[in-house]
Amino acid sequence: MRLPALHEGDFQGKRVFVRVDYNVPLQDGVIQDDRRIRASLPTLNHLLSQGASLVLASHLGRPKGQPDPKYSLAPVATHLSALLSRPVRLVSDWASPIPLRPGEVLLLENLRFHAGETQNDPEFARLLSQWADVYVCDAFGSVHRAHASVEALPKLFPHRYAGLLLMAEWENAQRVLSNVIHPYLLIVGGAKVADKLPILQNLLDKIDRLLIGGGMSYTFLKAQGLPIGKSLCEDEHIEAARAILTTLQKRGKKFLLPLDSVVAPHFAEDATARVFPHLPNQFPEEYMGLDIGPQTIASAKTFIQGAKTILWNGPMGVFEWKTFQTGTLRIAQFVAEETQAGAYSLIGGGDTASAIEMLGLSDKVSFVSTGGGALLELLGGQTLPGIAALLS
Ligand code: AMP
Secondary structure, three states: OOOOEHHHOOOOOOEEEEEOOOOOOEEOOEEOOOHHHHHHHHHHHHHHHOOOEEEEEOOOOOOOOOOOHHHOOHHHHHHHHHHHOOOOEEEOOOOOOOOOOOOOEEEEOOHHHOHHHHOOOHHHHHHHHOOOOEEEEOOHHHOOOOOOOOOOOHHHOOOEEEOHHHHHHHHHHHHHHOOOOOOEEEEEOOOOHHHHHHHHHHHOOOOOEEEEOOOOHHHHHHHOOOOOOOOOOOHHHHHHHHHHHHHHHHOOOEEEOOOEEEEEOOOOOOOOOEEEEOOOOOOOOOOEEEEEOHHHHHHHHHHHOOOOEEEEEOOOOOOOOHHHOHHHHHHHHHHHHHHHOOOEEEEEOHHHHHHHHHOOOHHHOOEEOOOOHHHHHHHOOOOOHHHHHHHO
């Protein structure tokens, strides 16, 4: 499948609708992290250099289908204006379009101020379509949702394209989905087994090695009959976890689960941490694992070595708390080292990306995805509505 690329379009004098993902964290109207805004700049600058005018649209947070000043895109318009060095006008009333001159930039107020957005309402999409001649989607973080601006709207335009960010996300995802260079190592972590099961099941045939850490790993350890104390465990997924490990074993593929954990008696930032191995009679009942332990880190180092393709999604522990972030940070270092030694590495998920960024390693890995749910669904083998709409 080949997405329609931006360089195939003619944007001279055109009004271009760009669906961006400006769903940034805000606190008291101040943007806490502008990565998503900066990630859209290459596409916007490309279109402006071609003589287009821009109508930008995004959602922000979860307003309930009606205007809510808390979720206004006003701070984004101000920040974007500074980044682009040109005015960005925020448009709140967009029942009828405004004439635009080449180089002008509008930002439509939060799409989710209208119920039609999440309802994928055709009439809402028709209203939006009046604003532009061409459609560009650059909102990778939103393409897994069948909402009006990503699903119904593009189909109303004869010319529609993937923006540079969306294209980069798509092409990098393809590198871990098809024509993969082996050995292929998958590293998964984070809290919820259910979120990661589709990826594991979809990639099981393709990968050569699997490293599981984080809260989800304890369900796998329990499936193996090993002690996990009070650690997170999703009993309803034990069977699925066991099936995955059995399949890997049958196919002669290697996997690494935590050999030991950094544990605490309760889930708290200031809890006293100790280390125990996941061995019968050695892991105390009253403790919970909150990070992978030193023995696991040492084994992970050799486990990662020699991989030629690495996909990593999800932290190895409660990475938000200093006491329990060593595992995630060490894995980030190993992945960066292996990338420097010639491996291709794709990093996905907010926490994993933060770990890489914290260590200043973002340019030492091959690609850091901006998509959370969208990446999980894509890697889980699902068809994403916003991608399908560009192709249809
Ligand atoms: P996810 O969204 O499923 O990728 O999970 C990310 C979250 O998992 C982060 O907020 C981590 O703090 C949390 N997490 C990672 N390891 C553990 C653990 N051992 N116990 C509880 N939570 C964890």
